[in-house]
Amino acid sequence: MMLDIKINAKLEELANMRQQIMSFIKNVSLDNEVANLIVLAVDEICTNLIKYAYKYNQNSIIAVLVETCPHQIIIKIKDSAVPFDIRQHLDKNICEHIRKMVPGGLGMPLVGKIMDEIYYEAKNDEREFNVLTLIKDI
Amino acid sequence: MNNNKFFINTTKEDTVCVLHLNGFLDALTSVVLEEEIKKNVDNNCFKIILDLKSLTYISSAGLGVFMLYIEKIRKNEGDIIMTNLSKSIFEVMNLLGFDEIFHITNTVEEAINLFNNS
Incomplete structure (x- = not known):
């Protein structure tokens, strides 16, 4: 099964996107907590794209594709902004950062802790979009 | 269901401010919490x-605002204590180790007692 969502790059669109993804993945037998974490990971990525990649340019588009497989949920997030490989920012030592009470910078490490596999393909002459793939084993 | 919705009811128990958070706390709505905490801090x-x-x-x-x-x-010899966390909210805090740096209690009364006994 596949869910295909497109949103404009505005924070007001996140709530509806979260609701659609939650309804879709609830078709798979998932704990509420796990479903919430998957939705949260997508929310964090899209928030980052809206704020930092698209710089709140509301005409820009983010495409989110969610696929449920028997043992995995696969999410592809496509954007056309300047490529940014989040895998460089998944600092697993975020707890130390938090102990020092430094606000901000929590989103990408959170995604790293939630997802099992993360891949990134930057746009190029042959590919129009950057594609971030998030995989959660279930 | 409007899941853009977030609001705060604030009550006071002697010297303790209790912020009752309702709804969805995300990148759009976190400014509401930031303003409310700032207002309370500005009022000492x-x-x-x-x-x-x-x-x-x-x-x-939302976590960043905390x-x-x-x-x-x-x-200023104060603190932020969190209470009444659902399993989903606790799971998110636990992933980032928030449960190690903030006091978490089961009820508002327990949180008030923690302040009164500290």
Whole structure:
């Protein structure tokens, strides 16, 4: 099964996107907590794209594709902004950062802790979009 | 269901401010919490309880707000105590180790007692 969502790059669109993804993945037998974490990971990525990649340019588009497989949920997030490989920012030592009470910078490490596999393909002459793939084993 | 919705009801128990958070706390709505904590800190209320009983969702933007004023609050012999966390909200906090740096209680009354006994 596949869910295909497109949103404009505005924070007001996140709530509806979260609701659609939650309804879709609830078709798979998932704990509420796990479903919430998957939705949260997508929310964090899209928030980052809206704020930092698209710089709140509301005409820009983010495409989110969610696929449920028997043992995995696969999410592809496509954007056309300047490529940014989040895998460089998944600092697993975020707890130390938090102990020092430094606000901000929590989103990408959170995604790293939630997802099992993360891949990134930057746009190029042959590919129009950057594609971030998030995989959660279930 | 409007899941853009977030609002706060604030009550006061002697010197303790209790912020009852309702709805969805994300990048869009976190400014509401930031303003409310700032307002209380500006009014010299440094003992703050965040009642998360009716909080449905939290993202890192909301978690970031918890850290924004904590240094100033603790310097003024106060603290932020979180209470009534759902399993989903606790799971998110636990992933980032928030449960190690913030007091978490089961009820508002326990949080008030923690302040009164400290």
